[in-house]
Every structure is written in structure tokens, then in C-alpha cells.
Amino acid sequence: MTSSDYVALFALGVSAAALFITYRFNERQKKFFENQELLNRTLQRKEDAEVKASRQAELDANFLKIGTGYRLRVFNRGKAAARHVRVEFADESSADDFISSDVERKFPLEVMQPHGSVDLIAAVSMDCASKYSIRLLWEDDHSSSNERMVYPTI
Structure with a gap:
């Protein structure tokens, strides 16, 4: 080599x-x-x-104790405004536990901004239910027919 x-x-x-x-x-x-x-x-x-x-609103509801009474707070924890917000009670006996004039005066709500809320006066007594079935209906930028069932308890 x-x-x-x-x-x-x-x-x-x-x-x-x-x-x-x-x-x-x-x-x-x-x-x-x-x-x-x-x-x-x-x-x-x-x-x-x-x-x-x-683009979505996210509605929820829960009870708040204020003094000796209760309020049902419906609130928007989403990032978009909810439009045409409606509240429906699953059974009529549940609706009787809220002041009907208060519900009719506040709902349907035209616009609920993000982090906005509406309080409904609850007429709570000893014979009231401790759990309610409530349907929340609304429109937002994502969909024109949103629905959520919530079950707030006292």
C-alpha cells in the first residue's frame, strides 16, 4: 500500500x-x-x-343568605355578554317560593354583562324545598340558544 x-x-x-x-x-x-x-x-x-x-356567556345561580332572608343570585361568569336571559322553574311549587312580581320585573333580562348578576328575592319558610331545579336560557355570540339546568340549594 x-x-x-x-x-x-x-x-x-x-x-x-x-x-x-x-x-x-x-x-x-x-x-x-x-x-x-x-x-x-x-x-x-x-x-x-x-x-x-x-364568545360564550356562562350563567349559573346560587342562593345567598342576606340578613335573615335569602336571595337567588343569577350570574354570568363567562367572558361574553348574555342576551335575552330567561329563568324557568322546573315545577310550579318552586316558583311559588319566589316573589313573582320580582321575577317578572327582572326577567327576561335584555343583557347580562360578564361578571354581572341579578338577585331574586326568595320567600323561604320552613316548608320550602331545600333544592330547586332552575333552567337558565340565554343567547350569546357563540349560540342563539343556550340552556343550563342548575340545582341550587339553601
Whole structure:
């Protein structure tokens, strides 16, 4: 073997090592791009969910004890305004525990802003139910017919 053969053999080894290193680098880069694609899809889903949540109102209701009486507070904990808010009691006996003129005067409510609320006076006595079934109906930027059943307890 001559010196040129050794140089050629050395060059072949260097080329093989470079080829192996390039292959490993490309594999790592491929995994990096796959992870980046996964991250982009995840961020896009999160962004879509945030946009959807920003267009939705989320109504709820619970009882508050104020002094010796109770109030049913209907509130919007969503990020969008609720329009045409209505309250329906599941059974007539439940509706009798609230002052009907107060309910009729306040509902249907034209607009309930985010973090807004409306209180209804509850005429609570010893023979009243301790759990109520109430249907909340409203419209928002996301949907024109939202509905939620809530079961507030005293």
C-alpha cells in the first residue's frame, strides 16, 4: 500500500463518519420538526378554545343568605355578554317560593354583562324545598340558544 492509498482510505473513513453524523443530525432534526408541529397544533387548539370561550356567556345561580332572608343570585361568569336571559322553574311549587312580581320585573333580562348578576328575592319558610331545579336560557355570540339546568340549594 502506498501513501496515496492510506490518504484515500482515510478520506473514505472521514466521508463515512460525516455521512453517519449527517444522518443522525437529520433524524434529530426530523424529531424536532415533529415536536414543533405537535406544539403548533396544541397551541392552535388552545387559541381556538380561548376564542370560543371569549364568545360564550356562562350563567349559573346560587342562593345567598342576606340578613335573615335569602336571595337567588343569577350570574354570568363567562367572558361574553348574555342576551335575552330567561329563568324557568322546573315545577310550579318552586316558583311559588319566589316573589313573582320580582321575577317578572327582572326577567327576561335584555343583557347580562360578564361578571354581572341579578338577585331574586326568595320567600323561604320552613316548608320550602331545600333544592330547586332552575333552567337558565340565554343567547350569546357563540349560540342563539343556550340552556343550563342548575340545582341550587339553601
